[in-house]
Amino acid sequence: MSAKTNYTTNKEIDWFWRGQSFTAPATLYYGLMTATKGLRGNSTAYSVNDTIGLTANDGNLHVYMCTTAGTSASSQGSLYPGVKNEVITDGTAVFTEQYNNFKAASTGTTNEVSGGAYARVGVTASLANFAGTQGSGTTTTSTGTSATTSNNSSITFPTPTANWGSIVGIGVWDAATSGNLLTWSLLTIPKTVNNGDPAPYFPAAAFTYQEDN
Numbered sequence: 001m002s003a004k005t006n007y008t009t010n011k012e013i014d015w016f017w018r019g020q021s022f023t024a025p026a027t028l029y030y031g032l033m034t035a036t037k038g039l040r041g042n043s044t045a046y047s048v049n050d051t052i053g054l055t056a057n058d059g060n061l062h063v064y065m066c067t068t069a070g071t072s073a074s075s076q077g078s079l080y081p082g083v084k085n086e087v088i089t090d091g092t093a094v095f096t097e098q099y100n101n102f103k104a105a106s107t108g109t110t111n112e113v114s115g116g117a118y119a120r121v122g123v124t125a126s127l128a129n130f131a132g133t134q135g136s137g138t139t140t141t142s143t144g145t146s147a148t149t150s151n152n153s154s155i156t157f158p159t160p161t162a163n164w165g166s167i168v169g170i171g172v173w174d175a176a177t178s179g180n181l182l183t184w185s186l187l188t189i190p191k192t193v194n195n196g197d198p199a200p201y202f203p204a205a206a207f208t209y210q211e212d213n
Helices: 006-016 099-103
Strands: 027-034 051-055 061-068 087-090 093-097 121-124 148-150 165-173 181-193 208-210
Touching: 006 181, 027 181, 061 165, 061 181
Parallel strands: none
Antiparallel strands: 027 121, 027 165, 051 061, 061 093, 087 093, 148 208, 165 181
16 A cells, blocks of 8 residues: 545645645545456456456556446456556456546445445554554654655454445545545455455555555
8 A cells, every 4th residue: 555646636736736725624534436247257248437456467456437338348358458448358347447437536436335235444644553663552753764654553443234245445534424536445355245254354564555766
C-alpha cells in the first residue's frame, strides 16, 4: 500500500511548492471497495461499466472495467499481464485496467460498500494512531528513512447485516460520507463478506502508506 489520488497530490504541491494554505483532515476515514461483478468469471456475459477483480500475471490483484460488452473467455489463462491502464480483449469482451480511474477517484471504479450496516471507520490523525517512519508501532515524531507509516491499532468495520460482496480494496477519505478519496490500495487477496460474517478488520500495522523517496 498505497497510491495517492490526484486530489491529494494536487493539495500537496499547492501547499509545499505554491504557498497555498492547507488544513489536513483531523480524522481519516477508512472505507471498503467492491467490484460490481465480483471476481472475473469464465464464459460470463459482461456489460459496459461492469467492474471485476482478478489476480493478473504479475501476481497482484487488479480491478478492470468492461469497456466493450461481451462474454469472457472460457479460461483467464495468461490474458492479463497486470500493466497499469492496459486494455485486454477477453473473449468477446474488452476490459481496461483501472489505475488511472482510481487516481481520479472515479465513482464508477471506486465502488464503495453500501447498506447492511456498513460505515466508514474514522481514525484521528495523530502520533498515537499512526506510526513514525522509524518503525511500526512508534508514537514519536518521524525520524526514520522508510517514508512509511501504518496504523497503530486495529481498524474494525461494523458487523455486516447483509452481503457486502467481494471486497477488492480499501480507501481513505476525508469525511465520514462522500468527501474526497485521498489514497487507496487493492488487497493482496480479495475477501467476500456476507451477512452474519464477523466484523471485517485490519490488524495493527496491516495498512501501510509509503511516500516515494
